[in-house]
Amino acid sequence: MNILVTGGAGYIGGTVTRMLLAAGHSVTVLDNLCHSKRSAVAEGAEFVFGDLADRPLVEKTLKDGRFDGVMHFAALIEAGESMKKPEIYFRNNTASTLTLLEAMLATGHDRLVFSSTAACYGEPETTPIDEDAKLQPTNPYGESKLLVEHMLRWMNLIHNFKYASLRYFNVAGAIEGYGEAHEPESHLIPLILDVALGRRENIKIFGRDYPTKDGTCIRDYIHVRDLAEAHLLALEALNHNSRLIYNLGNGQGFTVLEVIESVRRVTGKPIPVEEHERRPGDPAVLVASSEKIKAELGWKPHLAELDTIIASAWEWHQRRYV
Structure with a gap:
């Protein structure tokens, strides 16, 4: 398959990119490098420098690539920062994802694996948390991701847009040659x-x-390799499912x-x-x-x-x- 990975110079996106390449897939990484470096892009992946808010660039990338699917990791991720600057989380995580979805629809792309978060649940009423638990974020970071999930549900209902939303818990660990290196680090x-x-x-x-x-x-800490394997399974599962929502944790x-x-x-x-x-x-x-x-x-x-x-x-x- 030919896959577009947004945020593929990051920790999780970069790990998934490497595992896709190792499995024989072609990968294009779209990243603005706001919290990473060009050297973090996997060898063997095509690289497009740019921001998801730039719709003409996103549409051109999609048209040029004709991808079999998109894996969307690009986002700001610091819950503490989101409590100080909620506006940048809604702009970067929610509004920019809407731009991506619009560009996908405009170019005939209808398959997305979305990097969501356990922060959608907020303070849970019971644990362990299952996918039917109340969605009540306690910070703008979680809210910004939950808003994307709401958009995806409607895109699925109205446009038959296929998606898998994967709600992560805490991701850690490293694969050979690649690990966690946020700039600045907050984990x-x-x-x-x-x-x-x-x-x-x-x-x-x-x-x-x-x-x-x-x-x-x-x-709940999950190894990044286990997390990445779930993304590959979810992408394959969209061949015969139109909407998937899963928790990922230990x-x-x-x-x-x-x-x-x-x-x-x-x-x-x-x-x-x-x-x-x-x-x-x-x-x-x-x-x-x-x-x-x-x-x-x-x-x-x-x-x-x-x-x-x-x-x-x-x-x-x-x-x-x-």
Whole structure:
């Protein structure tokens, strides 16, 4: 197949691009490099520098490529930042996706795999969270993604637009030669690994008063390779489905302190901690039920142990700074 990957110079988009290429597919990456570098684009992929808000460029790219499907990862992803600057999240994540959808419809493209988020659920009433749980985001980041899901539902109903919306929980780990390198970095595991490498003095913990076993937030961590494999399965499943919505996670929850302890075990390094007040918009517990995608597509996580996930990230992180 010939696939367009938006945001393919990012962590998840770049991993999926590499796995698509390894499976024998052709890939074109569209990215504005706002939080990445040209060197992050996989060797063997065509590259188009540009922004999704540029509809003429997006339409030209789609017309030139005649793609079998689009995988859409391009987005701003920092929930904390979205609580300070909601307008840029709605502009970049929601409005720019509408431009992409319009361009796809105008050029006869009707198959999309969308990078959604567990932040669509907000503060869940029960855990693990399944796909039928209430959608009530607690931050503009989650709302910006949920608005895209609403648009996709209507595009499917009115235009028979085929899509898979994959709601991620926390993604971590690395494949050989490629891992997490956001600029700036905001995710817990690479930040802790920076402490292990001496690049930061300590790791900041935001909130010790959550209703959890040690007072810190609980999150579900999924290895990026397992996540990427789910995207390939979802794209193939759109051959015989017009609308798919799946959670992607391990079904296991770990507190922030448990993640820190895991990094200490894996790296053998002391990890100093600095405690701060809660950040607005952070739910206490986010743990996935991925039973639906397991039953319907046969997907399952192969790298589910937290130490295994962190060990792969640690190997990448050390090489990254050599």
